[in-house]
Amino acid sequence: MKLIQARKGQFVYYNNELHKIYSIKPLAKKSILMFRIKDMEQVACKAEEVSFYKPKHMDSFLFLGAKYTLREDQVAEEGGYILITKPDPDYMDHYALNEFEKVETVEGKDVITTRQNTVKFREFLVMVPGEESGSNDISYYDKSKVTESQLQEDAQLEETLRKNEFTPSIGDVYLNLENRGVAMIVAITQEEVTLGTGERLTFKALHKADHWSYLYSLNDGGFL
Template sequence: MKLLQVRKGQFVYYQNELHKVYSVKPLAKKSVLMFRVKDMEQVASKADEVTLYKPKHMDSFLFFGSKYTLIENQPAEEGGYILITKPDPDYMDHYSLNEFEKVESIEGKNVITTRQNTVKSKEFLVMAPGEEANSNDIVYLDKSKVSAEQLKQDAQLEEVLREKNAIRPSIGDVYLNLDNTGTAMVVAIVGEEVTLGTGERITFHELYKADNWSYLYNINDGEFK
């Protein structure tokens, strides 16, 4: 279903892959701002380039590298995830269509999320870890167009994202230069590249693997590793 109007929170397919709209900028040339659900990669497109999809019971998909199946009428579990498909928030709650929320506690059939939202059971589907038997895989609009190499990469995505998250530095991180015992702070991050206070530019992976740089602490929290 092609869209003439797109709204925040909708699930859409863009270039055959499942995305979620996080913002719409009507005056922009590419007005639809989305992230790819499987890895959170951000992208912008035009409204006529996306296809609407409404998630339902027994749909399975990749969420940040891990496979989940949407289940209705199943009790949520503390520490697990829910997808809010029929939002009806009270005035003190802050959530909208297709929000991914992590469960902090259970109150009967309702849940309290880590964002301190109270979500009623009728509003959400439980994201059960793994791919349930007879589930409907919605990662791609047309799986026949996906190469075997891409499917192989998807199977390894959780591990890749875990390592990427582990090696991602933050502004204020201080590194020790083991060659000369000097220190340098991360002062800028652009894409996959960091700039150190010394002026040196290096990618996340190169910094993580470097023999001469060792993480020391973050100046904002003062905690040593």
């Protein structure tokens, strides 16, 4: 289904692959800003170039190189991911449609995420690692158009992303995909960085965080 009105957070297909809209610029020629879910590659396009998709129970897809299956009938686990599909945040919480959140604590069926959001069980689907039997693979809109080489690249994507990790440096600037804010690394101690926002993350956590994306370094001025 083609989008009539785009909305931040929507899952969409673009160039046959699953993406998520992170921002909309109504006056821009390419008004839809999104990232490819399997590897966080950013892209801009027009609304008429994408097709809307609503994720549901037993859908499976690639996220940061790894396969996950969405389940509405399982309790989340600490360290795992959830996808917020029916957001109803309290006034102290900050999350929206189709956000990926990492679980820090499980309280019954509800969770507290690493971003200190309390998310109720009815608001999310659990992202179970792996492609479960009977699941619906939504990584591609039309699977018949997927080449064998693409499938091979997907199978090796997690390892490829790991090999392509780089050591962050002071002056590296990151884009927050949730609020379009930017932050620079202002300090590094051993395996931990401090962003200008005050947030402290390990190298691995920064690389894996679904809401921080590397933009450029002040050291060379070049965009990624």
